[in-house]
Amino acid sequence: MKLSISKILAVFVSLIAYASAATAQDFKPVLLYDIGGKFDKSFNEAAYRGVERFNQETGIAFRDFEPNSETQYEQALKRFARRKADIIVAVGVGYSVAVRNAAQRFPDIKFTIIDGIVDLPNVQSITFKENEGSFLVGMIAGMTTKTGKVGFIGGMDIPLIRRFQAGYQQGVTFTNADVDFIENYVGTTPAAWNDPIKAAEMAKSQYARGVDVIFSAAGPSGLGVINAAKDDGKLAIGVDSNQNHVQPGSVLTSMLKRVDLAVYQAMQEARDGTWAPGHRILGLPEGGVDYALDEHNASLITDEMKARLDDARAKIIAGEIIVSDVAGSNAGH
Amino acid sequence: MEFLTDLVLLSNSTLRVATPLLLAALAGLCSERAGIVDIGLEGKMLAAAFAAASAAAVTGSPWAGLLAGIMASVLLALIHGYVSINQRGNQIVSGMAINILVAGLAPTLANAWFSRGGQTPLLGNEARFTEITLPLADTLSSVPVIGDVYSNVLSGHSMLTYVAFASVPVVAWVLYKTRFGLRLRAVGENPEAVETAGISVVLLRYQAMIIAGILCGIAGSSLSTALGAGFIRDMSAGKGYLALAAMIFGRWKPVPTLLACLLFAFVDALQGRLQGVELPLIGEIPVQFTIMLPYILTVVILAGFAGKMDAPKASGIPYEKNR
Numbered sequence: 001m002k003l004s005i006s007k008i009l010a011v012f013v014s015l016i017a018y019a020s021a022a023t024a025q026d027f028k029p030v031l032l033y034d035i036g037g038k039f040d041k042s043f044n045e046a047a048y049r050g051v052e053r054f055n056q057e058t059g060i061a062f063r064d065f066e067p068n069s070e071t072q073y074e075q076a077l078k079r080f081a082r083r084k085a086d087i088i089v090a091v092g093v094g095y096s097v098a099v100r101n102a103a104q105r106f107p108d109i110k111f112t113i114i115d116g117i118v119d120l121p122n123v124q125s126i127t128f129k130e131n132e133g134s135f136l137v138g139m140i141a142g143m144t145t146k147t148g149k150v151g152f153i154g155g156m157d158i159p160l161i162r163r164f165q166a167g168y169q170q171g172v173t174f175t176n177a178d179v180d181f182i183e184n185y186v187g188t189t190p191a192a193w194n195d196p197i198k199a200a201e202m203a204k205s206q207y208a209r210g211v212d213v214i215f216s217a218a219g220p221s222g223l224g225v226i227n228a229a230k231d232d233g234k235l236a237i238g239v240d241s242n243q244n245h246v247q248p249g250s251v252l253t254s255m256l257k258r259v260d261l262a263v264y265q266a267m268q269e270a271r272d273g274t275w276a277p278g279h280r281i282l283g284l285p286e287g288g289v290d291y292a293l294d295e296h297n298a299s300l301i302t303d304e305m306k307a308r309l310d311d312a313r314a315k316i317i318a319g320e321i322i323v324s325d326v327a328g329s330n331a332g333h
Numbered sequence: 334m335e336f337l338t339d340l341v342l343l344s345n346s347t348l349r350v351a352t353p354l355l356l357a358a359l360a361g362l363c364s365e366r367a368g369i370v371d372i373g374l375e376g377k378m379l380a381a382a383f384a385a386a387s388a389a390a391v392t393g394s395p396w397a398g399l400l401a402g403i404m405a406s407v408l409l410a411l412i413h414g415y416v417s418i419n420q421r422g423n424q425i426v427s428g429m430a431i432n433i434l435v436a437g438l439a440p441t442l443a444n445a446w447f448s449r450g451g452q453t454p455l456l457g458n459e460a461r462f463t464e465i466t467l468p469l470a471d472t473l474s475s476v477p478v479i480g481d482v483y484s485n486v487l488s489g490h491s492m493l494t495y496v497a498f499a500s501v502p503v504v505a506w507v508l509y510k511t512r513f514g515l516r517l518r519a520v521g522e523n524p525e526a527v528e529t530a531g532i533s534v535v536l537l538r539y540q541a542m543i544i545a546g547i548l549c550g551i552a553g554s555s556l557s558t559a560l561g562a563g564f565i566r567d568m569s570a571g572k573g574y575l576a577l578a579a580m581i582f583g584r585w586k587p588v589p590t591l592l593a594c595l596l597f598a599f600v601d602a603l604q605g606r607l608q609g610v611e612l613p614l615i616g617e618i619p620v621q622f623t624i625m626l627p628y629i630l631t632v633v634i635l636a637g638f639a640g641k642m643d644a645p646k647a648s649g650i651p652y653e654k655n656r
Contacts, residue, residue, distance in 0.1 A: 040451075208345075223561075
C-alpha cells in the first residue's frame, strides 16, 4: 500500500515537473481575491478588471482564486507559490498575515499585497491615500449641498475610515466653510460592514435633520445609505469602486480606489523586471484615487465644478494643498 | 421646537427599527410558550431575508419574496421542531446549528446563484414593500401635535411594519382568548396534563413552530425587502438574539414584549442620534460609548428591573410520552 502511494506520488510529481517544464518560458501571474467573489461590484471586481487588462494587452494567461473563508488564504498562497508562480497578487488587508507567512517560506517568489503592509524583501505593499480621493468628493458634496448640511457614514470605527472622514470634511470646508457636518459610525466591530439596515436608518435620520448629501465609507452597509438616498430623494456618495450605477440619479459620485490600476501595474512591472519590493502609496499624483464621472451622474456634476476639482487636484499634486490624515491610520504616510 | 422635531424623528425611526425585532420576538414567544426554546431566531430570520431577496429579485414581486421568506423560515422551524419534538434533542444545540448553517449557506447560495460576492441583486422599488402614506396624512400634517404624530410618526412605513404591530393584539388574542391558545400555553407549562386530556402534545408543538416560523419569516423578509433592498451576508446583525432578550424582558407576554422591543429600538435610534453631538457639560460622547448604550441598557434592565422570571415551566424540556 505504501509503495503504491509513493508510486502515485512519483507519477504526480513528474507530471507537475513536466507541466512546469513545458511552460517554463511563460510568465505566470496569479491573482487572489478577497472573500466576496470575483464579481462583487466592488473591490474584487476592480482587481479582476486590472488582471483582465493585463491579459488583453499582453496575451498572458493568468490564474486566479476566490477563497470562501480566511483559512484558505495561506493555503492558496502556498499552493500557487509551490507551483512556481512569477508574481502573486493578493487583494485585501485580510491577507497580511498569510502573505507574511508565505513570503517567508518562499523567498524566491514575488508577492504583492494590496491594502495591507508586509515588510519583507520579496513583498510589495500597495496602499492608497483615501483621504485625497475623499477630499475631492468632499468638494463635490460642498458645492452640491443646498441645505448647507452634509453627512458622513462610516462602517467600523477604525483609523482607516477616520482617514476617509478627515479628507472628506476638509474637502467640504474647502469649498464651503459654513457647512454643517454630521457624522455617524455604524459600529465598532466587523459586523458594522454588513449592516445596511442600521446604515439606512442613520442615513434617514441625517436626511431628516437637513442633510442632503451623505458620503458612506461603509462597505456593503453603504448600499443601505444609497437606498435611503433614493427613498428620500436625496444624494449619496459611493466608495471604493464606481457605484454611480447602483441607483442612477441618487448617487452623486463615488470615491474611486484604483485597485485595478494597482493589480495591473504590479503584474506589468513583474513582467518587465522593474518590480520592486517595499511600500508604495497611491494617491492623486499616481492616479490611485479619484472621483467617478460617468453617464449616471453627468447631469449632477457641472462644468464649473469640474474646473474647481481639476484646480484642486493640481494643487494637491503640486503640494500646495496638504490633505490632512489621521494619526495611526496607516504607517508610512 | 428642536427637541420636539427630534422626538418625532426618533419615534419614527423607532417604529422602523422595532419591526423585525417585534416579529421575531413574537415568534420566539409563540414557540417558547409551547415549550420549545428558540435560539434559532437569528438563523431563521437570515434565511428568510435571503429567500425573500432572492425570490423578489427573480420575480420582481415583493409578495413572492415574502412567501419565499416565510417558507424558508417555516422549513427551518420544522427541522428545529423535528429535532426537539420527535428526536427529543437539545433545543439550544439545534437552534445554534440553524444559526451557523444559515450564516454559511445563505452567502454561499447567493454567490452561486447571483455571483455578487454573497449578495443578492439590489431590488428596485417595484420589488420592495415601499413606504405607505396613511390616508389623510397630508391634510392632517398641519394640525399641531396630533397631526405631527399621525403624519410624521405613524404614516410613511412599509406594510410589514403595520403587520408587525397588528400581530401583537392578534397573538395576544389567540394565546389568551382561544381554546387553541389555552392548549398551547398548557403544553408549555404541563404537557402531561395536556396529554391526559387527550390532546396531542406533538401536534400542538408543531403548530406552534409553524406559527413561529411564519412570524420569523415576515421578520426576515422585512429586512431584505422593506427596510433594506437586497440580501447582504449576516444582515440580521444579532437582531434574533436581541428579540430573544426582548421576549424574556417582556416575560413571555405579548404587550410587555412589544414595549421591550420599542425600548430597544428607541435606544438604538437614540444612539445614532447622539453620535458626534456636543452635549452640555459632558461634551462629545465617543462613538464607542454611544454604540454600547443598547447593551448597557439590556444588562441593567435584565439584572435590575426584570425581577422574577416566570418562564414557561416545560420550556426547553423534551416531552416523553411514557415517563
